[in-house]
Amino acid sequence: IIEHVKKVAEVIPVFGFYLQAAIGGRVYSYDFWQQFAEIPNVYAIKVAAFNRYQTLDVVRAVAHSSRRDEIVLYTGNDDNIVADLLTPYRFEIDGELVEKRFVGGLLGHWAVWTEKAVELLVAVKQMLATGYTDAASMLATNIAVTDMNAAIFDPANAFHGCITGVHEVLRRQGLMDGIWTLNPKETLSPGQAEE
Structure with missing residues (x-):
């Protein structure tokens, strides 16, 4: 994979995407991310591993990279949005x-309630700028956002209703007429609409 990415990076800038294994992604090691971060023309990585250890592998690898100041990180961890944006990842490297x-997010969750998502990102950045004033409130917001995200993305049913969950919110907002997808078997899981 690294050799293929190098070839692509010779032609265009590369933005890595770490997709969680539960919905079709692969698990990559720290060593993979360390090699990935050293590829010239890699400028960003979206981490959607939905796993603290795998997320840490990426951040640690980038921090150890000679290109650490050139690569930005975006959270895709819909289950931990606010905490990812608030957390300073610190490593001692050569003394x-x-x-x-994470400087922002590229989140399926932000496909709905976009105005509120922007407000949340602004609030997080304001908290960082003011020294974490009222961090307890923001961490409570993290849990509320994660709980709401679970209703949309349906982890209780192995993410079966994730696309239709997004569609249901958009339908309730009057932005879609229904929750249809190209696959007629894709629908909300039992109890998901009520949740």
């Missing part, structure tokens, strides 16, 4: 403290 942060 120096190196910090990396």
Whole structure:
């Protein structure tokens, strides 16, 4: 895979995407991400591993990379949006403290309630700028957002209703007429609409 990415990076800038294994992604090691981060023309990575250890592998690999200041990180961890955006990831590297942060998010969750998502990102950035004033409130918001995200993305049913969950919110907002997909068997899971 690394050799293929290098070939692509010779032609266009590369934005990595770490998709969770539960919905078709693959698990990649720290060593993979360390090699990935060293590829010239890699400029960003979206981490949607939905796994703290795998997320840490990516951030640690980028922090250890000679290109750490050129690569930005975006959270795709819909189950931990606010905490990802608030967390400073710090590593001691060659006697120096190196910090990396997620600078934003590329989230399926942000396909709905987009105005509120923008407000949330602004609030997170404001909290970072003011030294984490009222962090307890923002961490409580993290849990509320994760709980709401579970209703949309349906992890209780192995994400079966994730696309239709997004469609249902958009339908309730009057932005879609129904929750249809190209696959007529795709629908909300039992109890998902009520949740």
